[in-house]
Amino acid sequence: MKNLTYWAKIPLLNNYLLKILKYNREKIHYLFLKNTIYNDNCSLLDIGTTADTNYSHNIILYKTQKNKNISCLSDQDINFLKKNFPHVKNFYKGDGKKTNFDDNTFDIVHSSATIEHLGSFQNQINFINECMRTSKYQIFITTPNRFYPIDFHTKLPFLHWLPKKIHRKILKLVGFKFYSLEENLNLLDKRSIIKIMKILNITNFKILEHKFLIFKSNLILIINKKIINDQ
Numbered sequence: 001m002k003n004l005t006y007w008a009k010i011p012l013l014n015n016y017l018l019k020i021l022k023y024n025r026e027k028i029h030y031l032f033l034k035n036t037i038y039n040d041n042c043s044l045l046d047i048g049t050t051a052d053t054n055y056s057h058n059i060i061l062y063k064t065q066k067n068k069n070i071s072c073l074s075d076q077d078i079n080f081l082k083k084n085f086p087h088v089k090n091f092y093k094g095d096g097k098k099t100n101f102d103d104n105t106f107d108i109v110h111s112s113a114t115i116e117h118l119g120s121f122q123n124q125i126n127f128i129n130e131c132m133r134t135s136k137y138q139i140f141i142t143t144p145n146r147f148y149p150i151d152f153h154t155k156l157p158f159l160h161w162l163p164k165k166i167h168r169k170i171l172k173l174v175g176f177k178f179y180s181l182e183e184n185l186n187l188l189d190k191r192s193i194i195k196i197m198k199i200l201n202i203t204n205f206k207i208l209e210h211k212f213l214i215f216k217s218n219l220i221l222i223i224n225k226k227i228i229n230d231q
Contacts, residue, residue, distance in 0.1 A: 017152060022056040024218055025112070028142055028210055029059055035208070035222050036108055036138050043069040045106040045134065047096040047127075048114025051076040053084050060110055061085045071106065073099065097126040101134045109135040112142045119183040125196050132200070132225060139223040145209070146187035148217045153179050160187055193221055 032038065044064065049072035050057040064070050064087070071090040072078060078091050094100065096111070097118065109131040118127050131139045144152055151160040154176050160167055164186075171180035179185045190207055197205055208220040 014155075017150075017155060018056065020212060020217075021152065024210060024212055025056050025059045028112070028218060028220060029063055031208055031210065031220060032060075032110070032140055035206075036140055038108055040064075040067045041069065042067070042107040043071070043105075044108045044110055045071045045073060045101075047073045047109060047111040047131065048117075049074045049078055049081070049091075051078050051081070053081070058085075060112065061088065097123055097130055099130060099134060103133055104136040105134050107136050108138045108140060110140045113144065115141055116143050116185060116187050119186060121186070121192070121196075124186070124188070124192075125199055128196055128202075128221075128223075129200055132202070132223065135225055137225055139221070139225065141221040143188050143193075143219050143221075145216045145219050146189040146192075148212075148215050151187070153185055188219065190219055193219060 038044065044060075044067070046060050049061070051074065052058060055062055058081075061070070061072070061081070061084075065085070066087070068087055068089060070085075070088045071092065072081070072088055073092045073094055073096055075093065075095060077093055081091060082088065092099075096114065111127075111131065115124050115127055118124055128139070128141070131141065146160060150157050154160075154171065156174075156176075159170060162170070164182075168180045168182065171177070190209070193207055197203070202223060204225075205221060205223045208222065209216040210218040210220060212218075
């Protein structure tokens, strides 16, 4: 059964999935521009910036090069990215669930494909709550849809549709020990995001569903905080 890890490493498959990733994130960035107040004067915090110069992994940094008010937060050392993205004002190392930023520090808090790697459901609640606290106007969070037929982390189809405990046990058996741990991968679906919104008493939000090949591949949570505060 551990031969399944070999399947996930096939170069042709990886290249194809990287093309899908690039396509999806281009489309999602378009939705970001369309559904937020972003302009080149907005202050923006990107939480979960990847320690990688790959276009698909840090598309927000490539797309905001005219903006001098971009900040990045990661649990990794990302200072080396200064060379590639000199327009970024600050690179911080820290925990997105609990930061040292003041309330309402950034106009927009942005996070791409990070929340599913934060561990428990409570951690995910804490993360969104911290995004709310540090943002002044809007929060834009993207995550893969748990019910897309393929899990882009393991490249395995349908297995992640099983109850999470069973899913994790099978992942460990077939050689995906890292992704079998909740602390490394905890996929979300639309119902789970709505549940977080209810727990945090957030009503002014919307969830966009980005589709790839008919199926909903990504979920996009947009919260309009300013309107919440004005009510």
